[in-house]
Amino acid sequence: MKQLKQPVSLILLSCLLAMACSDKQDAFILPSDDEQSTKPWYELAELYDFDRNTIFVQSGESIQEAINVANGGDVIYIEPGTYSEALTIEKENIQLIGIFNDNQKVILQNPGSHITAIKGHQSTEVINIEPTGFANDGVSIESLNSQSLKGRRSHMKMNRKHLGGNIYHYTFNVQMGYGEYDKVIIHRVIKEQRPYRALKTKGNIFMVHGAIQDFEDIFLKAGALEINEQTSAPYYLAQHGIDVWGIDLAWTKVPMEPSDFSFMKEWGVSRDIHHTLTAMTFARFIRGFTGQGFKKMNLLGFSYGVSVAYGAASLETQQHRICRDIKGLIPVDSEFKGNPKNNESACSVAASHMALINDGMYHYPWGVGFIQLASMTMAAPDDMSTISGFEGLTNLQMMMAIGSGHDGTHFHGGNPFGFTYTDPMRFVRLGTQLSPHMPRLAFYEMVAVRCPDLDVNIDDYIHKIKVPIFFITAEGGAGPMGNYTTSLTKSKDIEWLNINDPKQDTETDFGHADLWMAYQASEWVWKPLKLWLLKH
Incomplete structure (x- = not known):
């Protein structure tokens, strides 16, 4: 599973894997739309709980393959389609959830006898709206309805x-x-x-x-x-x-305001x-x-x-x-x-960032200066700049000098007296909306990856x-x-x-x-x- 991904799960679904009668033996399908306890997708989204890892099975893929790679606590969502496979579940606490969309259903045409759960793994769930008559050993069936909302905490x-x-x-x-x-x-x-x-x-x-x-x-x-x-x-x-x-x-x-940026250390x-x-x-x-x-x-x-x-x-x-x-x-x-x-310069820049990190400077306030200069320009674009290094330019010309590469970053084609392709006031307005701080470690890693002497x-x-x-x-x-x-x-x-x-x-x-x-x-x-x- 994704080692760095926070596990994801949805608490309540209106579209669930279910069992119903079929012309084929051991075929499991979702109930019709009027049998479901429906919830709009946006209500489901607001109950999305980022506490379980998620695996998606698309039509044409194997549900069993998803089960094989899942870990305990994972939830597997199955796209509408027909799946001809006998499922064996050997892991605890995973969920199989079939999706009902635009009158399309999940149909499991099981050539074996039943979905099989290895004895002793009692907490695996196959989500089902009508839990009667499912003769599988140790796989519990749960009906979800509006009562399931009680006590759920939204993370979004x-x-x-x-x-x-x-x-x-x-x-x-x-x-x-x-x-x-x-x-x-x-x-x-x-x-x-x-x-x-x-x-x-x-x-x-x-x-x-x-x-x-x-x-x-x-x-x-x-x-x-x-x-x-x-x-x-x-x-x-x-x-x-x-x-x-x-x-x-x-x-x-x-x-802009925090004085303690220790939370950014990592x-x-x-x-x-x-x-x-x-x-x-x-x-x-x-x-x-x-x-x-x-x-x-x-x-x-x-x-x-x-x-x-x-x-x-x-x-x-x-x-x-x-x-x-x-x-x-x-x-x-x-x-x-x-x-x-070009690696030599990357190594030196990375070293300078790490030195600041070691001194407790965990943030990089690059955006602070941008915001201040852009705000000054918005207020008085035609006033003469009072910023050192930009003498003789108006505030707007100062921003165009910055935008066209005065500090080494070529944001826009042009020069202090005009941009070639972009309205310079867009650059000024953008500058007032920027984020003031970035993590210093992010800048270090971004540069250090180009230095062969550093392990990132x-x-x-x-x-x-x-x-x-x-x-x-x-x-x-x-x-x-x-x-x-x-x-x-x-x-x-x-x-x-x-x-x-x-x-x-x-x-x-x-x-x-x-x-x-x-x-x-x-x-x-x-x-x-x-x-x-x-x-x-």
């Missing part, structure tokens, strides 16, 4: 917001641990045919943001005053039949991988209950998120294939593993990654550097998209954040991404 709260047209944005606020800031927000942007009823989608994506950003900051709004197909990648993708999911990692919810990339995989399992669960099936998902990581995405894919190579969530990988404008020719385990199995890869980059951003990482994998399905404007030099060419914010982004970046997702 959901909100739904209309974005325009028939596009809606769902947020799921999830408690991932016991600390004050052990929380993430899971996002979904989807086209609906009626309230809470999603249209059938043609592809899917799960998006992980970059440093000092969250899902809304860089993907959904990215400093735009209005969300539409030209300004918002999630909106564009949802409009074109893609089921869009994403996450706000836990550190994005840490405010918050590294591995923790963000753990949260991302847990969120992807939840996303697959909700997709299954809203008509999209339990299919694995394409994982996109942007900037810092590239480390999370590659690290998650690396980890999943060590899991049984039925336990994996990732079906495709989309690294965007970062290299993850550096070419050996997030890349241990990158050479075993076989999923399709679509590498997207900007010539004025990371450029082709990320190609080296793709060459380390075993993937045979690799495509590259480098946004390169031949009319520009490197400094004014398409930049790092232009991928999400440029006037041309929908045509140059999001359209090719959509086409790749539709193929995968």
Whole structure:
């Protein structure tokens, strides 16, 4: 099972594996819709309890295979379909739960006598609405109804917001641990045919943001005053039949004020991988209950998120294939593993981060300065800058100098006197919304993975990654550097998209954040991404 994934379970289901009469002997099917104690999917989602590991069985896969790899306490959800296999359960405290969707049922055509539970394993459950007449040795049958709600504690709260047209944005606020800031927000942007009823989608994506950003900051709004197909990648993708999911990692919810950051001491990339995989399992669960099936998902990581995405894919190579969530990988404008020719600088930067960690500096307040400068600019864009190093520039020109690479990070093509592709006020508005703090350990791991002298385990199995890869980059951003990482994998399905404007030099060419914010982004970046997702 996923070693870093927090176990997941749903407490109450309206769609349950049941036994009924059939023309075939020993065939088990779900009852008809009017026999079920139905609950809307969003009510079930709000009762989702992150306390059990989840395995999905898709139509055409083997239920027995899922049982074989399950551990005690796991729950196995079975997609509607016909399964011809005799099941033997040799483990305690696992649940088999069949799903009823759009009049499709789970049918178990068992060529053996019954589902068999090895004697002594009495706590295994096959969830059933009508528990009579199931002659299996030691497998208990439980009927779930509204009474099961009593005493259940919700770990998640959901909100739904209309974005325009028939596009809606769902947020799921999830408690991932016991600390004050052990929380993430899971996002979904989807086209609906009626309230809470999603249209059938043609592809899917799960998006992980970059440093000092969250899902809304860089993907959904990215400093735009209005969300539409030209300004918002999630909106564009949802409009074109893609089921869009994403996450706000836990550190994005840490405010400006804390003076004691000791809680961040062990918050590294591995923790963000753990949260991302847990969120992807939840996303697959909700997709299954809203008509999209339990299919694995394409994982996109942007900037810092590239480390999370590659690290998650690396980890999943060590899991049984039925336990994996990732079906495709989309690294965007970062290299993850550096070419050996450039390792010296990575080693020195990693060493400086570790020195600060050893001195008790567990957070990296990179976002604090950004927020302050952007807020100053929003208030008075035409005032002359009072910041050292930006003398002679207005506040807006100062922000354009920063955005175009004054500090070494080429967010946007351009210079202090204008951006080539993006409205500079989007960059300013984005700056006011950033996250003030990141874990220092996350920065250390992100850089240390490129240093051969340091042992960082997030890349241990990158050479075993076989999923399709679509590498997207900007010539004025990371450029082709990320190609080296793709060459380390075993993937045979690799495509590259480098946004390169031949009319520009490197400094004014398409930049790092232009991928999400440029006037041309929908045509140059999001359209090719959509086409790749539709193929995968």
